[in-house]
């Protein structure tokens with residue numbers, strides 16, 4: 001008699017989540033020759049529609065625009081330069097959106113296209129605006145289909161990979177689960193094409209993922225992120241309280257059904273408020289404050305405000321109200337926060353204890369309420 005199957009809490013949460021973000025990679029939507037694979041796209045839509053029919057709201061983050069645009073433009077390999085990628089995305093996104101509209105139409109489901117640039121999440125007002133759009137689309141019963149707005153994103157402000165975009169969107173829409181679908185059926189301790197590579201069924205925190213080899217990328221050459229970006233995105237969502245399942249797109253039905261496939265990531269942190277998540281993970285930092293060891297301990301371990309006395313150096317150009325990174329003496333980012341001084345004011349103040357500060361400057365440099373520790 002075989003042992004009873006124990007379904008972890010994380011898998012149960014994925015299976016029962018009322019709102020789910022599903023991300024699918026380019027390699028899972030395209031044929032070996034390039035171009036969209038209608039059969040695979042329909043199979044994915046079957047699984048999403050089935051989850052919708054069971055009462056969940058689904059936001060689909062779909063890659064594939066660049067891959068879908070190659071064949072129509074007569075390009076045989078994924079281009080490396082941004083301009084050609086953008087041209088391909090411009091053509092391919094249209095094909096992709098059309099294919100989803102038709103495919104979801106088989107279930108009388110309406111899709112809404114949402115193309116995001118990094119600006120839409122790094123600026124607080126844009127973040128709120130995107131939240132409202134998603135909320136209304138879902139309330140109206142539509143399935144939002146999301147991609148990066150590749151055609152206009154510049155090299156500096158690109159998300160770069162849709163795994164991270166999906167983790168940010170999962171928090172933005174208040175999803176209770178994130179499902180990452182790829183051409184590989186789970187996370188392995190090394191690339192599954194390596195003989196002897198073993199499947200990992202559950203990951204709790206970075207320590208569990210420490211020995212995993214993610215150096216190789218997919219065989220198709222169409223994906224951008226590889227396993228490293230999926231792990232980073234899964235950790236990001238899990239650290240913000242969202243359970244994650246990484247599974248094969250070919251297993252989408254099970255991944256979105258009983259969630260008994262792939263690798264589950266157990267939430268490792270409390271669900272952060274939208275503001276704190278934005279501050280910690282999405283906002284663009286304009287500068288850095290280098291902290292001594294005592295200040296790092298106060299900010300990270302004791303959750304205190306950052307005072308001028310613990311700052312060793314100031315880097316970058318910023319104004320009071322901007323987001324800055326707080327780094328330790330080794331340069332590791334330990335927290336992010338909203339700074340209460342302009343960069344030009346700080347050099348005269350750092351290292352001084354409060355009684356020695358001019359009265360008009362006697363306040364926290366970053367208040368504890370405006371600070372998110374990143375090192376645990």
Ligand SMILES: Nc1ncnc2c1ncn2[C@@H]1O[C@H](COP(=O)(O)OP(=O)(O)O)[C@@H](O)[C@H]1O
Nearest residue numbers: 025026027182184188190191214218223226227
């Ligand atoms: N440790 C690992 N576990 C699983 N897959 C891995 C690992 N290391 C590398 N890979 C590779 O990562 C690929 C998935 O990344 P990618 O092709 O970018 O996917 P997608 O297009 O779905 O974003 C897999 O096909 C696999 O070959």
Ligand SMILES: N[C@@H](CCC(=O)OP(=O)(O)O)C(=O)O
Nearest residue numbers: 026064065066161162224225
């Ligand atoms: N935005 C790009 C995809 C970027 C990306 O992350 O791709 P993938 O690694 O296949 O999920 C596109 O639509 O082609």
